[in-house]
Amino acid sequence: MNSIFKALADPTRRKVLELLRERPMTAGELADRFPVSRPTMSAHFAVLKEADLIDSLKIGTTITYQLKLTVLEDALLGFARLFSPTAEEPATPRTDPTPPQEGTTK
């Protein structure tokens, strides 16, 4: 829980999550969109993964990252609900967009 907020505290990482909202992307693809080095991006990915906000799937030499939407939402809404228990309901009983898949890169 703390790790999620820590992960969200950095603008680069938030942007990464936003990019992954649309579709999964490879590490290189993501890195190309930021003005920092690849090792730096790699570290950001590690933080996001540590927080369980993304999944990684290795295919050949490339690693594809995918947003774990439900984890992010549960954390955000769970926290928000702490402050206004009446307000935000679970709302969309979403059909889990995470397909059976455990590609957690070894």
Next chain:
Amino acid sequence: MNSIFKALADPTRRKVLELLRERPMTAGELADRFPVSRPTMSAHFAVLKEADLIDSLKIGTTITYQLKLTVLEDALLGFARLFSPTAEEPATPRTDPTPPQEGTTK
């Protein structure tokens, strides 16, 4: 916006916000509930204030802090909505709990 997430990244600060959810409290009152020194708590208050998440009102020697609920909610839900535009609506058109008050301590 970044300052808000930075502020939320620390567990002590999140707890402070939770305490203020119920009612405004003085700096000393809050400090008594944490196992850290008053100066340290003061620094946390400064971060929360910098992020515009709390208001301070000085009466005599004591400073009362109050949660700015709408700021917190707007940030949280605004960000959450980035990821599932369909899901969470503004919901409760809340009657602003912040009374006309500009006690921003000097």
Next chain:
DNA sequence: ACTAAATTTCGATGTTTAGCTAAATATCGA
């Protein structure tokens, strides 16, 4: 086996942050 490509790990550096104690500031009540 060799080479190229994608990504991470390693080691170093500068910045930020949380924490402390001690001192300063402000306000109240006597």
Next chain:
DNA sequence: TCGATATTTAGCTAAACATCGAAATTTAGT
């Protein structure tokens, strides 16, 4: 004005963090 109380500022240390370039790792293709 004095003394007590509430809070912050100042000055510090230690740990955490973001960043880099260079090297290591892994895999694909020839």
